[in-house]
Amino acid sequence: MSAERLAIARLGAQGDGIADTPRGQVFVPFAAPGDVVNAGVEKNRGALIAVLEPSPDRVTPPCPHFGPDHENAGCGGCALQHVADATYRDWKRDLVVAALESRGIRAEVAPLVACAPHARRRVVFAARRTDKGAVLGFNRASSHHIVAIETCVVASERINQMLPALRRLATAVAVGREAFRLSVLDAAPGLDLAAEAPFKLTEPDRLRIISAVRAEAGVARLTFNGEILIEKQPPELGFGRVSVNPPPGGFVQASREAETVMGDLVTDHLKKSKRVADLFSGAGTFALRLAEASHVHAVEADGASLAALDRAARHAQGIKPVSVEKRDLFRRPLMASELKPYQGLVFDPPRAGAETQAQEIARSTIPRLAAVSCNPLTLARDLEILLKSGYRLTSVTPIDQFLWSAHVEVVALLERPKR
Template identity: 60%
Template sequence: MSVRTVAIDSLGAKGDGIATSPDGPLFVPFSLPGETVGVAVNGAVGTLMSIAKASPERQEPPCRHFGPDGVNGTCGGCTLQHAADPLYHMFKRQLVIDALASKGIQTEVAPLIPAAPGERRRVVLTARRTEKALLLGYNQMSSHHLVHIEECPIASPGIVGRLDAIRRIALALASNAEPFRITVLEVESGLDLSVDGVAKLDNPRRRRAVEAVLALRGISRLSVGGEVIVEPIKPIVRFGTVPVTPPPGSFTQATRKAEAAMAELVLDALGKAKRVADLFSGSGTFALRIAARARVHAVESDEKALKALDAAARSTQGLKPVTVERRDLFRRPLMTSELKPFDALVFDPPRAGAEAQMAELARSSVKTVVAVSCNPLTLARDLALLIAGGYRLKSVTPIDQFLWSAHVEAVAVLEK
């Protein structure tokens, strides 16, 4: 390992500063373009040691757990707290622009819809019991070292204010020093906790966990390995005006604000469409909103999520008909002939995108397509397939809901 002084030229796709070195690009976490920094070099990675010249767009990180000088270690939850908003917002928008350009798509990309501190209603924490205490937090960047947190500026006050309660429940569940994960979702009735990775519960630990939940206020449900252990109050989230009880640990958009922004873009694009297909529908984030104005066919591979959507639709008055279909769209996409009844389609796939489905959709006569994506690279690939099939790209809007990270959402609208 050598120590050298380098000039940072740009930000990489993961938020690291990039310097040019004789051996190729050098990636330096916690640095910004225009800075001159001292780094300890190990291969293609430089550990920030000092800042000789700081960028005017460097800001004081709002969290004490962030950065190379974090009090309790470098929390891996955020990578860009040191970047001021103008630079940070430009970086996120540019990720989408660059991804589209990589597939030859030149189009205007709308300004980023930003995120703000305290908006995250869903976080995934790691817990581990030690001889002295229960550690709860996030793994250090590129490490299995657990950084114990006392605060989290990205998380909602409802989550941060209950960290002690989450620790008590985690301590009741822990049987050894192995780490385990706790997905925390803020719902209308408090917190919904879904735990994975703990040893099989014996009766004493199950009883202690139940007692801990019942003794605490604000815990709606506790599940372990998908099994509901105790549910003092049914957890409810709302998609539009429709109340839904999501399955334990199921996918939910990380912030209400970003979800609302995506939904508004989707609904505006659908216009007066009368029959809509919602692919990769989950528990109904878009389908149940669309059903207020149009017939919807929701397709999803997760049986529990689909049942939650179906139950919500059946118990809510005033919706247009909602049909559901359990189907793995990666292995068995909707064929062009099956798409004929729909005049509009929405798809929100996992990070892998929906390449197989795009091949069928590109040959279809569906007039309006709305793509929602958490991965600009696979979004660009999918859009290129649709454009080659005759679709015209009307708009692309980037949305931030993973504050101070290198993850960005986008909503694209196409017409044929």
């Protein structure tokens, strides 16, 4: 590795600063566009040593754990706290623009919907047993080393206030030496905790953990590898006007505020549809909102999430009927013939996208579609399929659900012109 003076020209797709050199691009984490830096370079990667001439776009990070890897920093959770808001937001919107253009799609992309600090209600911590108790934090980038955190400017205020309690509970859970994950969901009336670990618990371990949870106010439930050890009160989330008890460790949108923006975009676009299909529905993020105006058929492969949606819909007042179907849409997409009853459709697949399902939607006559994705590249691929079949884009909205990261949520709305 050699130390070099580099001028940072722009940000890359992962948030690294890019320097153009005679031998090609060099990627430098924690560098801002316009910086002149001293970096240790090996091949096309640079490790920031010092900022020699700071860019006007460089700002002071709000988190004490953010920065180049050293003993007390570099938790691996954020990539861009050092970049001014306007530059950061333009860069994140451009991720969506570039993904669409890579598929030949030229569309008007709305300004990024901003996300405030402390908006994340779902956080996944790494933990490991030590001689002094459990260390709780995040894995340093490209490393298994867990950086213990004292605060997180992305996580909700409630999660931050509960960090000492979470460390105590992680210590109770850590009966093995292996690292494990502790998913934390800020729900009502308390935190929903789900531990996933490579070790097993004995019956005395279970009793000890249950006792530890009982002693911590503000914790509603704790599960270990899918087993509910204690549920003091059922944790609940509100999807529109309907309360849902999500399955332990199940997928929910990371930010309540971002979910509301996405929900409003989707429901406004599909509100005149008498019957709507919600594909990859999860526990009902969109289905239960849409049911305020439409009959909804929700399709999801995860049985626990689908059961939570079904229970909530059956007990809800003032919504239209919601039917559910457990189905792996990657292996068995809804065929065009099965889509005939619907006037509206929303799909929100995992990061891999919904290529096979998009091909069947493209063969349908559904007038209005809403495509939701956390991966602009696979979204662009799926949109290309739909556009080639005659659909047209009416709007594309990037949403900063994952603040200071290289991830961006997108809602794309489409219509099929009347023949």
